[in-house]
Amino acid sequence: MNIIMLGAPGTGKGTIGAEICKHYNLTHLATGDIFRDEIKRQTELGKKANEYISKGQLVPDEITIAMVEGKLDKMDGVLLDGFPRTINQAESLKKYLAEHNKEITVVINLVVPDEDIIKRTVSRVICSNKECGASYNTIFMPPKVEGICDKCGSKLIKRADDNEETIKQRLAVYYKNTEPLINYYKNEGLLESVDINIYLPTTKEITTAKSIKIIENRLNN
Numbered sequence: 001m002n003i004i005m006l007g008a009p010g011t012g013k014g015t016i017g018a019e020i021c022k023h024y025n026l027t028h029l030a031t032g033d034i035f036r037d038e039i040k041r042q043t044e045l046g047k048k049a050n051e052y053i054s055k056g057q058l059v060p061d062e063i064t065i066a067m068v069e070g071k072l073d074k075m076d077g078v079l080l081d082g083f084p085r086t087i088n089q090a091e092s093l094k095k096y097l098a099e100h101n102k103e104i105t106v107v108i109n110l111v112v113p114d115e116d117i118i119k120r121t122v123s124r125v126i127c128s129n130k131e132c133g134a135s136y137n138t139i140f141m142p143p144k145v146e147g148i149c150d151k152c153g154s155k156l157i158k159r160a161d162d163n164e165e166t167i168k169q170r171l172a173v174y175y176k177n178t179e180p181l182i183n184y185y186k187n188e189g190l191l192e193s194v195d196i197n198i199y200l201p202t203t204k205e206i207t208t209a210k211s212i213k214i215i216e217n218r219l220n221n
C-alpha cells in the first residue's frame, strides 16, 4: 500500500501521517524532515535546499525528485508526506511507480482554512530527534511537559520557517504549485478529502480515524 498525504503547510500531514504509518506499518517519507536533517548536517544537498526553504519557496523539482526516488528504491509500503508538491513531481512519481509495478492506494487531502493554518504553524514546535519527528502545538496540542517531547523526551524546537511572514509565502506557493494536485488526483480517481475546521471536532484521533476509514474503504473496494 502507498499513501500520499496532501494539504497546505501545517494541516497535519506529518502528525496524521505518522499515525497512519503506525497503523499499517508503512515507512514515513517526509521530504521536509529529510531536508531539515540535511540542513542540520550541513551537507551539499542541505545547503542547496536551505536557500529555498528559508524563503518559503519550493526546492527545485530535479533536486527533490532525485532525492525521493533514491529513497523509494529501498522502500516497500510508503506514506509520502510533502511529496508531490508540483504537477511535475506528480507526473514523475506516476512514471516511477508504473516502472516499478507499484501504485498509489489513495491520496488523503487535509483541508484547513487559511486563518487556522497561520495559527497552527506559528505555535508549532517539533521534536529535535529526527528518529522521532513528533510535532506539537503550544496552543492546540501541547506536550505534557513544556519544551519536551512526550514520545522520546528530547527537546522541542521551533522550525526556522514557521514564522508568519514565511508561512504566508508558503501558503502562496501552495496555492500556485500544489493546489492543482487536488484536481489532478481527483481526475486519477484517487482523491479523498478530510475537512478540519473549528465547526467540526478536530482532534488528532478523530482525523486519524477518518483517514483510516477512508483507506479501509479503498482496500475493500
Ligand code: ADP
Residues within 6 Å of the ligand: 008, 009, 010, 013, 031, 032, 033, 035, 052, 053, 054, 056, 057, 058, 059, 060, 064, 081, 082, 083, 084, 085, 086, 089, 170
Ligand atoms: P509544511 O508542510 O509545514 O510546509 P514541510 O516540512 O513538508 O512543511 O516542508 C518544508 C519546506 O521544505 C517547504 O516549504 C519546501 O521549501 C521544502 N519542501 C518539502 N517538500 C518539498 C517538495 N516535495 N518539493 C519542493 N520543496 C519541498
Ligand code: ZN
Residues within 6 Å of the ligand: 127, 128, 129, 132, 133, 134, 149, 150, 151, 152, 153, 154
Ligand atoms: Zn520526540
